[in-house]
Amino acid sequence: MPTLAVHGGAGRLDRRARRAEIDAALERALGAGFDAAGGGALDAAVAAVRVLEDDPLFNAGTGAVLTATGGVELDAAVMVAAGLRTGAVAGVIDFANPVELARAVMEDGRHVLLSGAGASRFGIDCGLAPIDPARLAGAARRQDGSLGGTVGAVCRDDRGALAVAVSTGGTAGKLPGRVGDSALCGAGFYADLAGAACATGHGEDFVRLVGCRRAVELLAGGMDAQTAADRLIEELEARVNGLGGIIVVDSAGRPGVAHNAPYMSWAWRTAGGSARWSD
Ligand code: ASP
Numbered sequence: 001m002p003t004l005a006v007h008g009g010a011g012r013l014d015r016r017a018r019r020a021e022i023d024a025a026l027e028r029a030l031g032a033g034f035d036a037a038g039g040g041a042l043d044a045a046v047a048a049v050r051v052l053e054d055d056p057l058f059n060a061g062t063g064a065v066l067t068a069t070g071g072v073e074l075d076a077a078v079m080v081a082a083g084l085r086t087g088a089v090a091g092v093i094d095f096a097n098p099v100e101l102a103r104a105v106m107e108d109g110r111h112v113l114l115s116g117a118g119a120s121r122f123g124i125d126c127g128l129a130p131i132d133p134a135r136l137a138g139a140a141r142r143q144d145g146s147l148g149g150t151v152g153a154v155c156r157d158d159r160g161a162l163a164v165a166v167s168t169g170g171t172a173g174k175l176p177g178r179v180g181d182s183a184l185c186g187a188g189f190y191a192d193l194a195g196a197a198c199a200t201g202h203g204e205d206f207v208r209l210v211g212c213r214r215a216v217e218l219l220a221g222g223m224d225a226q227t228a229a230d231r232l233i234e235e236l237e238a239r240v241n242g243l244g245g246i247i248v249v250d251s252a253g254r255p256g257v258a259h260n261a262p263y264m265s266w267a268w269r270t271a272g273g274s275a276r277w278s279d
Helices: 016-039 041-053 099-106 116-125 133-141 203-209 211-221 225-242
Strands: 003-011 076-080 084-090 112-113 151-156 162-168 188-192 197-201 244-250 255-259 263-272 271-276
Touching: 003 016, 003 041, 003 255, 016 041, 016 151, 016 263, 016 271, 041 076, 041 099, 041 151, 041 162, 041 188, 076 099, 076 188, 084 099, 084 116, 084 211, 099 112, 099 116, 099 162, 112 116, 112 271, 151 197, 151 263, 162 188, 162 197, 188 211, 197 225, 203 211, 203 225, 211 225, 211 244, 225 244, 225 255, 244 263, 255 263
Parallel strands: 003 197, 084 112
Antiparallel strands: 003 151, 003 263, 076 084, 076 162, 151 162, 188 197, 197 244, 244 255, 263 271
């Protein structure tokens, strides 16, 4: 049985009032991920993230927050441990599922990160369907402001393959053009043979620390996923006074979750059981 962990963002907003809805969405994401896991860890992680991108509860895809000028600019990425293959997009304004665009960048293989108009052009050339940017920004304006968590997933499949997928609208009110950790390999996501990690929170902090690369390095040094997640968040606080959270899976299929932000929603399922933030 695979191990799949998902998160719905970390931050200062008290999201406990929406706990039942958030838990139900994370469960749906785990379910979609498990259904897709026969295809491998990447399929599982992407399927889980897609469900959350389509849910306006979360700051990704359809539910993304607005920039300082009232637009929507989405970042997303995927990575697999085998061959350190990765793909990412930044500043996407016209795709509701940028994680699919990121996957297409990885599969194409020429580049690891495409931004803005070039990412859109690439997506269209790959046969992915763009949407009117006004529809994404309109959906964002309808949010009540109390929600909005980045989404991510890490998976180790039955064959031992490891993958991560992440998607976000970035930080609310960000300057147009800002690119966060979720599009930057090693910062907001990373996968290598020792495990996979996905971050959420104040992206600039994870960029400075190259946080997810660091978490996987801790796994490679012999830590299990929970110990590495705890240590990474300690370092985030100690080194850059950072705020956020991280989900990790190690090569043995053990999950780990840690955060120093007041709130983080997450859930995981393994052969040995399951757990979620509200238990
Ligand atoms: N890390 C994301 C970013 O800074 C935001 C988040 O996780 O809520 O773009």
